[in-house]
Structure formats: C-alpha cells, structure tokens
Amino acid sequence: MENVYVTIGLEVHCQLLTRAKMFCRCSTDYIGKTPNTLVCPVCMGLPGALPVLNRRALELAIKTALALQCEILPEVVFHRKNYFYPDLPKGYQISQYDFPIGVRGVLEFALQGTKKRVRIRRVHVEEDAGKLIHEGPELRGTVSGVDFNRAGIPLVEIVTEPDLHSPEEAKECLVMLRNIVRYLEVSDGNMEEGSLRCDANVSVSLSPETPGAKVEIKNMNSFRSVFRALSYEVERQAELLRAGKTLVQETRHWDEVRQVTVPSRGKEEAEDYRYFPDPDLLPFRIAPAMLQEIQATIPELPLQKKERFMREYELPEPEAYILVQDRDLAEFFEACVREFPSPRAVCNFILTEVLKNLNSLNIGIRESKVTPSMLAELLKMVERKEIGISLAKGIFEEMFRTGMGARDVMLKKGISFLTSERDLEKVVREVIEKNPQSVADYLRGKEKALHFLIGQVMRATRGQANPEVVKNLLLRELSSGE
Ligand code: ADP
Ligand code: MG
Numbered sequence: 001m002e003n004v005y006v007t008i009g010l011e012v013h014c015q016l017l018t019r020a021k022m023f024c025r026c027s028t029d030y031i032g033k034t035p036n037t038l039v040c041p042v043c044m045g046l047p048g049a050l051p052v053l054n055r056r057a058l059e060l061a062i063k064t065a066l067a068l069q070c071e072i073l074p075e076v077v078f079h080r081k082n083y084f085y086p087d088l089p090k091g092y093q094i095s096q097y098d099f100p101i102g103v104r105g106v107l108e109f110a111l112q113g114t115k116k117r118v119r120i121r122r123v124h125v126e127e128d129a130g131k132l133i134h135e136g137p138e139l140r141g142t143v144s145g146v147d148f149n150r151a152g153i154p155l156v157e158i159v160t161e162p163d164l165h166s167p168e169e170a171k172e173c174l175v176m177l178r179n180i181v182r183y184l185e186v187s188d189g190n191m192e193e194g195s196l197r198c199d200a201n202v203s204v205s206l207s208p209e210t211p212g213a214k215v216e217i218k219n220m221n222s223f224r225s226v227f228r229a230l231s232y233e234v235e236r237q238a239e240l241l242r243a244g245k246t247l248v249q250e251t252r253h254w255d256e257v258r259q260v261t262v263p264s265r266g267k268e269e270a271e272d273y274r275y276f277p278d279p280d281l282l283p284f285r286i287a288p289a290m291l292q293e294i295q296a297t298i299p300e301l302p303l304q305k306k307e308r309f310m311r312e313y314e315l316p317e318p319e320a321y322i323l324v325q326d327r328d329l330a331e332f333f334e335a336c337v338r339e340f341p342s343p344r345a346v347c348n349f350i351l352t353e354v355l356k357n358l359n360s361l362n363i364g365i366r367e368s369k370v371t372p373s374m375l376a377e378l379l380k381m382v383e384r385k386e387i388g389i390s391l392a393k394g395i396f397e398e399m400f401r402t403g404m405g406a407r408d409v410m411l412k413k414g415i416s417f418l419t420s421e422r423d424l425e426k427v428v429r430e431v432i433e434k435n436p437q438s439v440a441d442y443l444r445g446k447e448k449a450l451h452f453l454i455g456q457v458m459r460a461t462r463g464q465a466n467p468e469v470v471k472n473l474l475l476r477e478l479s480s481g482e
C-alpha cells in the first residue's frame, strides 16, 4: 500500500488466575457452569453488600505491571465507572482511573528478527461484567438472558501507547503480551475462551505528522482475527482517504463470519462515566516490601530467555525465538539438553517433530506423554547411529501416542538396533553368501527360497530385525547380484 501511515494502540484485558472473584468469595471457575450459580449479594450488587478486596488479584496485577517495567504508584485507588448495561448488575464497574497500578512501562518483542519496542501507558485492575446470552433452548429465540457468573472476576487491563505501525506488529505484540502473562502465571491468556481480550485502535493518515481519526475495533477472539480486522480496517480507511473523504472516530465490531468491520451501535455514545472513588473501598498502600516480594516471583521472561538460549546453547535467533514462545516448551528443551547435550539437535527435533505431534492433538507439552528423558534417549540412539533419523521420527510418533519409551516401541514393533541399515545389510550379505543354493532357486523363480532366506536373517538377528525391512534388503541385494 503506497504512502499511508498506520498507527495502532492496543487495550488488552486478561482474566487474572485467582480462585475467588475480586471483591467476594464466589468461584471464578465459570466456564460451562449453569448461569447465575456462582453469584452472591456482592457480585450481584445487592443493596448493603460490601466488597472486600482479594489481595491475590492485586498481587497478580502488580506482577504484570512490574514485568512490563512500569512505575508502580504507591497507592491503589478504586473508582466507580458508572454506566448502564444489562450485564452490569451494580450500574457501575469497579475499576481504576487516575491512579492505576502502573504507568510508563515497556514491552519488547521481535518481528522477523527485528526488535520492536512499545510503550505501555498504564496497567490497572478492574472487575469483569456478566455475559448476555442471546440464544439457547431456555430463551426460545424471543428474549435475551444474562449470566452473572463472570461478573466480578478480576481483570488486568494493559493499555499501550500508539507505537505499533502495522497489523503484523500488532499481532506479534499481542502474542508476546500473551506469552508474558502466561510466563508470569497471572492469566491463562486464552483468547478463544475470552480470558484474553483485545480492543485494537487504529488510525490511518496520509502524513505522519497528522494522525487520522482513530477507530476502535472490538470483538476479535483470536490472534488471526486481530490481524485480519486490522488489515481490513487499514485498507478501508486508506481507501476513504484516497477518495478524499474524512474519517470519523468510531467504534467498530469485527464480524468473523463476513470478515469485515461494521459500525457498532452500543453503550459508548455517552463517554461520561462520572468516575468517582468507591466509598466502600479504602485506598490500598503498596508497601515496598510487598513490591520486593512480588518482584522476586517474576521468572526469566521470553526475550531474556531467548538471549540466554542464543548465548548458552548457540541457537540461531529464529529458532530460539520460537522455542521461548512457550515457557513449558523452553523448559522441556533445557531438561532434554541436560541429558543429551546437543542443543541444536534437540531444538530441531522439538521445533519439527514435537511441535507437529502436539499440534495434531492441539495439546501443550505438559499434556504430552513423552518426557525430556525419553526424547533424550531417542536422540542418543540417533547419535550412535543405531537408528536413522526417519526411523526416529516414526518411533517418536509411537512414543507420543502410547507413552512408551523408544526401546519399548522398537521391541513392540519388531524393530531392532539391527534395522540400522548398515548392520542389517551385513547380515543379509552373509546369509546370501552362505546359501548359494537358495539364491539360485530364488533367481530361478522359486518364491519359497526367499522366505527361507528371510528366515535365515531373522535367525541370525535372533528375531530382532523387522521382516519387512529384511525382505526389501534381500530383494535389493539379490537383484544387484543378478
Ligand atoms: P480514549 O480516550 O478514546 O480511550 P486514548 O488516548 O485513551 O483514547 O487511547 C486509547 C487507546 O488508543 C490506546 O491504546 C492508544 O494507544 C490508542 N490510540 C491513541 N491514539 C491513537 C491513534 N491516533 N491511532 C491509533 N491508536 C491510538
Ligand atoms: Mg480508553
């Protein structure tokens, strides 16, 4: 696209991994539960019910802000954000306003090997709203229902500065943010299930000095739809600009079915939320000791891990970057390297075979039956040339499927170390030399003679060879001797 300037900023909500809601003791485990069974007077906003702050939610939000290198404000102040919407039982949402938890942070990620840096404007905590249900047997297509099970679940909101300049960058930034919250174990970061939600603000202009009106896009529930919605919107805005039209600031929804953004009629026409400090919640002073304690729980983050992997294991940048996307996978890699110190070989096998098998079942490495030692054992056999790499891939598939070790898979499948082609070839040649009569018989067309020769090889290998492989080798040798 010629000469348009794209500016993007993200507002991301992550559901915090607490057991209880933010201001009451109701469970946060709401997925698949009967509507309105995880509620109480507090999260339903009944008169007289008083909120009590869940300290864990606050700690997780602080952890997020610290990991994003934010300055932490000394006092947490909760505000009421007032608006009317049927999924909001109290008529206001408890959120933060002028004193968020953290401000002025940084998020770094890489796009095709190039380092990118996005400023974080703010990180704050707030409670989630309920969910409107527009279809279902109990509604008979005529009314909508509301489920308050989600109401009051703690969220951390992360707002970036408009430092992103393409849909690719925005997507990669969001992926890194998801990876970081997962590394921190503050959120499971699952976009499909709604525990990570992203609103993307995008503006397009013909010159970098005059940014255009920004459009906020909502309702994307995968990384791919964030990318597609932004690409669509950039194209749409650019076309309007080229046609000499002016853009208006608006909120649009991503229509996943039609793959377009559509203007949304919604709750945001009156942007005056009349924020005021919640009189039921006292400001919470964050003691320096609390900050230190939380800081100490922050693990090595993806980019630091990538740098270390490049240094310590001499991995190339692209491979290291993929490996650290998933903390469990990175840890699996390191555990495997401890037992089989050939980082490149381990990395290659993980990025191809392991990922392929995980993806085919759509599971993570934690749910796989193959342990790091099991993979190390398999790779050692390859290194000792006991088996070839293509055989190893097949054995791995079986290990992955059954949870058996490499040696057990080989026993069960009748594959032995002697199927390492070279050893087996030797035995095959010996058998041919020792049985000239059978060879002659076979060459004269006696199929039975071949079976005898196979039997001899099997005997010589004490039944450990794979008969199919033996047959093929015999056929090859016999035809070359013709
Ligand atoms: P609002 O007051 O409408 O909420 P903010 O200035 O608070 O707008 O910004 C909200 C989000 O929009 C932030 O993530 C910010 O980075 C992004 N943003 C701000 N200006 C632009 C712009 N010109 N183009 C794209 N995104 C922008
Ligand atoms: Mg805003």
Ligand code: ZN
Pocket (backbone or CB within 6 Å): 021, 024, 025, 026, 038, 039, 040, 041, 042, 043, 044, 152
């Ligand atoms: Zn409750």
